[in-house]
Amino acid sequence: MTEPLLHCHELTKRFLAGDGVLAVDNVDLSIQKGEFVAITGASGSGKTTLLNLLGGIDRPTYGEVILDNRKYSRLSESGLARLRRTKLGFVFQFFNLLNDLTAEENVALPMRLVGLQQDVIDKKVRDLLHEVGIEARASHSPYELSGGEQQRVAVARALANDPLVVLADEPTGNLDSKNASAIIHLFSRLNGEKGQTFVVVSHDPHVAEAAHRVVTLVDGRISSIEERSQS
């Protein structure tokens, strides 16, 4: 068995507010390179918290996350930030594009954070916008774009630094069915053609259909892992 690309062990997150809420409870999960994993579950089951822990956005109360042999617990805040900008890509439900910047500037942002040269950035931005089919809207601000277009820009931004894993939190949750379908198709294509690893939190059954594995969470625990065969 090959070494998993992303692995979490006994991952636990307890929020201390009130009597304490156990959002993620002793989760063990391994994700292989090139996998498309969907994480589903009811509202409040801990999906987003798990994704945040996998993405180094939040720190666990207990347990460990390892990405590409790097243990998150051994990384400082700036070390985690470096990991996020070089090894991970994020897609959010509400797109989370910066309104002050145009579509192409939003896509360029992660590359600026790693200090790439401007000509390299320009070329890559063009390629990525072409890849997600939105090059014609490159100079538009996010508020001039539709939800589906904004999410495509967000996907292009997530892919900017060739991340090992793209983590998506309800990427279709704020889209109509047509745009949702297009985004799922885009994920599947990128996964199939480029071997891009995806971990997608979603309620959408179409996402689950596109995934290799479907992890279901109940009360912060993994209740089932369903392997799916892809045609």
Place this chain on the structure above:
Amino acid sequence: MIEMQGRIGPRLQQAWREISTADGRQAWREAFASAWPVAMRHIKREKVKTVLFSLCVGTSVCIYLLFSAFAAATTRGALSGVEGLLLPADMIVVAGPLTDEQAREVDRAPDIDLLEKGYWLDALSQGGRTPVIGLEPRAKTMGKMGQVVWGRMPVGPGEMAVPETLGVIGPARGFVVRRASAGGALLEREFTVVGAYRPLSALATCLVTTVEDARALNAGLQPNALFAFVDEGTALRELEKTTQRILPEAKVYTAVSPQSQVTGLVARVLSPSALATSFVFVLGGLGMFNLQLLSFLRRKREIGILRALGMDARGAAVLLFVEGFVLAVIGTAVGSVASYLVIGQVGPALPYSLVIGTWAPVRAAVYSILVFVIATWIPVALSARATVDQLLYNRRVYLNPNLSCANCGRCGGF
């Protein structure tokens, strides 16, 4: 470095350590490079905030510069009315000619050892406008004027001792002193410089003559001044009281009085303007603080996105700092230009010259940057200390990143 570690906080120490290394400097450069375009876009886009922030800084700077110009003009006016007096003694009392009774009382004054009569003239000479004192050759004051550098002190008519600074001319005849008499006639007398002395202090730079010559120039029969040398620790107020009792109409100078008069006057002029300036800067600072804090709270999610994408806490801090700095610079420039325009419009109508000093704009810039740093500190600290999920999901953030503090939440956070 060791000294620095002992003095400053761990965060500043860490920043200093980072700046000390090439990697650290590179990290700061990258943070700046990534924050700059976002900050500039934000400034361009948030025009209302830019205008309000610039107004806060600009108004403070403008009012400071106007106050400084008014204060400088008033001080100049006040100083022109105060004539510095170079004293030959630690105290001098100048009055009209002493009556015989007053002269006797001075002689009898038991509580002042070195109080003696003499002549005091304010005259013109080749050395410019200068005080002249006339003393008996055996007067104690003569010996107290200072060390004789060359020659001797005057002992007879037509002789004069000069301060060392004038003494470079050497022994010479023809040192002319003129003085207008009470009747308006110009009294003139020619002296031979017989010696130069190094004054005991910078105060005593009088031309020294004998009593006869001084009396002739002063056109009076009686001495008109009392000189008193006092030891360190002498109660000067008591001495002043005694001499004023003897000469109630006299003007009393002490070594400190001219200086203290000027200093006191300047302080009286400057204090209200300094107070008003401080108040204006505090108001401006509060405005800046509110705008920066509001901006941070409104942009928590945006900063959270940047942090999620990999901008570290340093980058987020640089982002807010750069925005604030650019706005402070714009505000300072606007305020400076406005103050010059106001002075250009108002100045000609005023009875005195209103000019902004050379260093006033520099001081204004330093003040506004200091106020900006203080006003920006909390938002910058909040953005640097907040966790990514606090920012991204718009949760409350706390100055103290300690979990127990964040989970207590009694202070409410931001």
